[in-house]
Amino acid sequence: MMFRFKLFLRKLVNLFMLSLCVLGALIAISVVCIMLGYIVVNGVAFLNLDLITNTSVSAGEQGGGMRNEIIGTIILVMLGSILAVPIGILAGVFLSEFGSPRINSAVRFTADILAGVPSIVVGVFVYSIIVRPMHSFSALAASAALAIVMLPVVARTTEESMRLVPDSLREAALALGITRWRAVVSVAIPGALTGIAAGVMLGVARIAGETAPLLYTALGNNYGFEGLTKPIGAMPMQIYRYAISPDANWQNQAWAGAFMLVMMVLFISLGVRWISSKRKTETNN
Amino acid sequence: MNMSDDDLSTSKDSNKHKVKKINSHLISRFIAGLLPNFTRFCAFVVAILLLFILIVLFIEAWDAIRINGWSFITSSTWDPVKGIYGALPAIFGTLLTSFLALLIAVPASFGAAIFLSEIAPSKVKNIASFIIEMIAAIPSVIIGLWGIRVLVPFMADFIQPWLSKILGFLPFFSGQPTGYGFLTSSVILAIMIIPIITSMSREVLRSVPNSQREAMLALGATKWETISRVVLPYGNSGLVGAIILGLGRALGETMAVAMVIGNSPNITFDLFSGGMTIATKIASEFGESGGQSRETLIELALVLFVIALLVNVIARLLVWRATKVKTEKG
Numbered sequence: 001m002m003f004r005f006k007l008f009l010r011k012l013v014n015l016f017m018l019s020l021c022v023l024g025a026l027i028a029i030s031v032v033c034i035m036l037g038y039i040v041v042n043g044v045a046f047l048n049l050d051l052i053t054n055t056s057v058s059a060g061e062q063g064g065g066m067r068n069e070i071i072g073t074i075i076l077v078m079l080g081s082i083l084a085v086p087i088g089i090l091a092g093v094f095l096s097e098f099g100s101p102r103i104n105s106a107v108r109f110t111a112d113i114l115a116g117v118p119s120i121v122v123g124v125f126v127y128s129i130i131v132r133p134m135h136s137f138s139a140l141a142a143s144a145a146l147a148i149v150m151l152p153v154v155a156r157t158t159e160e161s162m163r164l165v166p167d168s169l170r171e172a173a174l175a176l177g178i179t180r181w182r183a184v185v186s187v188a189i190p191g192a193l194t195g196i197a198a199g200v201m202l203g204v205a206r207i208a209g210e211t212a213p214l215l216y217t218a219l220g221n222n223y224g225f226e227g228l229t230k231p232i233g234a235m236p237m238q239i240y241r242y243a244i245s246p247d248a249n250w251q252n253q254a255w256a257g258a259f260m261l262v263m264m265v266l267f268i269s270l271g272v273r274w275i276s277s278k279r280k281t282e283t284n285n
Numbered sequence: 286m287n288m289s290d291d292d293l294s295t296s297k298d299s300n301k302h303k304v305k306k307i308n309s310h311l312i313s314r315f316i317a318g319l320l321p322n323f324t325r326f327c328a329f330v331v332a333i334l335l336l337f338i339l340i341v342l343f344i345e346a347w348d349a350i351r352i353n354g355w356s357f358i359t360s361s362t363w364d365p366v367k368g369i370y371g372a373l374p375a376i377f378g379t380l381l382t383s384f385l386a387l388l389i390a391v392p393a394s395f396g397a398a399i400f401l402s403e404i405a406p407s408k409v410k411n412i413a414s415f416i417i418e419m420i421a422a423i424p425s426v427i428i429g430l431w432g433i434r435v436l437v438p439f440m441a442d443f444i445q446p447w448l449s450k451i452l453g454f455l456p457f458f459s460g461q462p463t464g465y466g467f468l469t470s471s472v473i474l475a476i477m478i479i480p481i482i483t484s485m486s487r488e489v490l491r492s493v494p495n496s497q498r499e500a501m502l503a504l505g506a507t508k509w510e511t512i513s514r515v516v517l518p519y520g521n522s523g524l525v526g527a528i529i530l531g532l533g534r535a536l537g538e539t540m541a542v543a544m545v546i547g548n549s550p551n552i553t554f555d556l557f558s559g560g561m562t563i564a565t566k567i568a569s570e571f572g573e574s575g576g577q578s579r580e581t582l583i584e585l586a587l588v589l590f591v592i593a594l595l596v597n598v599i600a601r602l603l604v605w606r607a608t609k610v611k612t613e614k615g
Contacts, residue, residue: 014507018404024396025405025413028479032420035431035476087327094324103328109601110332116530116597117338117590118537120564124571124586125338128345148334155331179313181320209424212539212564216571236426236540243430244544251434258427269422273415 036262043259046252051260056222056238059247066257068224072233073208075139075225076218080146080207085200088151092158092196097184108156115152122148123213131217139225139232142218149210150203157202161195162188164279195279198272205268209261211236235261335594342587349580357584361552365574370581374550376588378560381467382542383535385556386474391528393475394482401483402490403512414484421480429544432473437464437545440472445557460557465547468556473541478531485530485604489523490516492608523607529600537593539564563589 050065057064091111095104122145130141165188173183189196211234219231220238235257242254350357353370360371401414420428441464448458460466493516501511517524547559548569561569563585571582 010507010510014509017509017513021396021399021404024393025400025417027393028397028417028483029413031476031479032416035420035423035428038431038435039427087330090324090327091331094321094328098321098324099328107328107332110335112601113594113597114331114335116533116537116593117335118539118564118593120537120539120567121338121342121586121590121593124567124583125341127571128341128583151331151334155328179317181317182313184320205422209426211424211426212568215568236424239430240426240540240544243426243433254430255434258430262423262427265422265424266419269419 039255039258039262042252042255043262046256047259048256051253051256055224057249059245059250062249064249064253066235066238066253068221069233069235069238069257070260071225072139072218072221073235076143076146076214076232076234077204077208079139079143079228080150081200081204083143083147084150084154084203088154088199088203089158089196091151091155092162092199093184093189095155095159096162097188108159111152111155114148115156118212119149119210120212120215123216126213127216134229136229137217137219137231138229139218140228142214142232142234145213145217146207146210149213150207153203153206154199157199158192158196161199161276161279162192164195165191194275198275201268202272205265205272209236209265211240338590339587339594342583342590346580346584346587349577349584352577353581353584357581361550363550365578368577370578372563372566372581372585372588374552375561375563375566375585377552378467378546379536379562379564379589381554381560382470382474382546382562383532385467385471386478386535387528387532389471389475390479390482390531394479394527394531395486395524397479397483398486398490399512399516401487403508403516414487417483418480420476421484425477425538425541426544428473428477429541432469432541432545436472437469440464440469449557456554457556460555462557463547463559465545466557466559467546470542470546470560470562471556473545474535474538477538477541478534481534482527482531485527486520486524489520489527489604489607492523493519520607522603526600526603526605526607529596530604533593533596533600536596537564537589539568543568 050063052065052070053067054063054065055068056066091107095107099107126141126145126148130144131137134141169187169191170183173187174180178186214234214237218234218237220241221231221233225232239254239257239261242250242257245251349370352368357370357372358376359373360369361373362369362371363374364370397413397417401410401417405413441462445458445462445464445468449460449462452458497515497519498511501515502508506514542562543565546561546565548561548565549559551558551560553560567582567586567589571579574582
C-alpha cells in the first residue's frame with residue numbers, strides 16, 4: 001500500500017515537472033508568435049509603394065516614405081560586407097587549414113568574445129577612432145562599425161563549413177601532387193562555398209538591423225546619400241526615431257519598415273538553415 | 286577557383302612553354318608562401334581587435350577616469366555644470382534589469398531546453414527550436430518597437446495594476462503603473478535572452494551521454510528523476526555558462542531597453558519606476574555631450590566593455606568545458 005502510494009506520488013511529480021517544462025517551451029514559442037503576429041499585421045496594414053519611393057516627411061504631415069533610409073541601409077550593409085567578408089573568410093580559412101591547435105583555440109575564443117561585445121561599445125570605439133579624427137559622422141565610420149559586428153560571424157561560420165569538407169578530399173588532391181595552397185584554393189574552399197555564402201548572408205542579416213553602432217557613427221541624414229564621408233540615414237535608426245515619436249504617421253511607417261526588415265532577416269536565416277541542413281546530410285552520406 | 290593548369294597546356298613553341306612553366310612555378314611558390322601568412326594576418330586582426338578596442342577606450346577615457354575618481358561609481362549626481370559625474374544610477378539599472386531578466390528567463394529557458402532535448406519527438410523538436418531561435422534574429426530595435434507600442438500599454442493597463450493589487454504591500458510593486466521602467470525593460474530583456482539560454486543549455490544537455498540516462502531509467506526512475514538527478518547535475522557547469530552568456534547579452538542590450546526604460550536616473554527597487562542602464566545612458570546622451578561629459582560616457586562604455594568581456598569569458602569557458610567532455614568520450 002505504502003509502496004503504491006509512493007509510486008503514485010513519484011509519477012505525479014514526474015507529470016507535474018514535465019508539464020512545467022512543456023509550459024516553458026510554450027511560453028518561449030508563443031512570445032515569438034505574438035511578436036511576429038504584431039509585426040506582420042501592423043506592417044502589412046501600412047505597407048505601400050510610397051514607403052519605398054518617397055522620402056521622409058516631418059511629423060504631423062501625411063504620406064512620405066523611407067527611400068533614403070532604405071538606400072542608406074543597402075549602402076552600409078554592402079560597405080560593411082566589403083570590409084568584413086574578405087578578412088572574415090581568410091581568418092576562417094586560416095583556422096580550418098593552416099593554424100595550430102593552440103593558436104586556433106585562442107583566435108576562436110576571441111572571435112566568440114568579440115561577438116558578445118555590446119554593439120553600443122563598438123559604436124563608441126568607432127566614434128573615437130574614425131568620427132573624431134575626421135571631424136564628421138560618415139557612412140565610412142558606420143560601415144566600419146558594422147564590419148566589426150559582422151567579422152566574428154563570418155569567420156566562425158567559414159571555419160565551421162570548411163571543417164565539414166572531408167579530409168579525404170584534401171588528401172586526394174595532395175596525393176595527385178598538387179601544392180598545399182592549391183588544395184586549399186581549388187578543393188577545400190569550393191567544397192565549402194555554399195556554407196561560406198550562408199555565413200556571409202547570416203552576417204548580412206545580423207548587421208542589417210543593427211542600430212546602436214550607427215547612432216553616433218552614421219547619425220542619420222534627411223537629404224539622402226551625399227557621399228561616403230558624410231552622415232547617412234539607415235532604416236533601423238529611422239524605425240527607432242519613428243517608434244518613440246508620438247506622431248501616428250511616423251509610428252505606422254515604423255511598423256511597415258520593421259516588417260520589411262524582419263521579412264528580409266527571417267528570409268535569410270530560413271534560407272541559411274535550409275542550405276546548412278542540406279549540406280550536413282550531404283557530407284554525412 | 287577554376288584556373289586551368291599552365292603545366293598541362295600544350296604549346297608548339299617549347300621555349301615559350303618553358304618560360305611559362307617557370308613563371309607559373311614561381312607564382313605557385315609565391316602564393317604558397319603568401320596564403321598561409323595572409324590568412325594568419327586576418328585571423329590575427331580578428332584576435333587583436335578586442336585588445337585594440339580596450340586600448341582605444343582606455344586612452345579616450347583616461348582623463349575622465351583620473352578626474353572622476355571613485356565618485357564615478359559612488360555618486361548618483363550627473364551635473365556637467367558643476368563637473369560631477371556619478372554613474373551609479375546607470376550601473377544600478379544595468380544590474381537590476383539584468384538580474385530580473387535572468388529571474389524571468391532562466392526557468393522558462395531551462396524548461397524549454399529540457400523539453401527540446403529530453404521530451405519532444407524529433408519533428409516537434411526541430412520546428413520548436415527553430416521558432417524559439419527565430420527571436421534571436423529579430424533586430425533589437427524592432428523588439429523595442431513592439432515593446433513601446435504593445436508591451437508598455439499592456440503592462441500599464443493590465444499587468445502592473447494587477448501586480449500592485451495583489452502584491453502592492455511589497456515595495457517592488459507599489460509605484461505608479463506607467464508601463465515604462467525597470468519591470469518592462471526586464472521583460473523585454475528576458476524575451477531577448479530566452480533563445481540564447483535555451484539553445485546553449487540544449488547543447489549542454491545534448492552532450493550528456495545516453496548511457497547515463499539509460500542507467501537511471503533501468504533502475505526504475507521516472508523521466509523527471511532521471512532529468513533532475515542525472516542529466517542536470519551532469520551538465521551543471523555548462524548550464525551555469527548558458528545563464529552567464531544570457532547575462533552578457535542582457536548587460537549590453539541597448540536599443541530595446543532604451544525605448545521602454547524611461548531614461549531617468551533613479552535608484553529604487555520600485556520596479557514600476559523609470560530608470561536607465563549603462564548602455565541606454567550612452568545611447569541617449571552621447572550625442573549632446575562634449576568635453577568631460579563625453580569622456581565620462583566613454584569611461585562608461587569602457588566599464589560596460591570590461592564587464593561584458595569578463596562575463597563572456599567566464600561563460601564561454603564553462604560552456605566550452607561542458608560540451609568538450611562529450612567529444613572526448615565520443
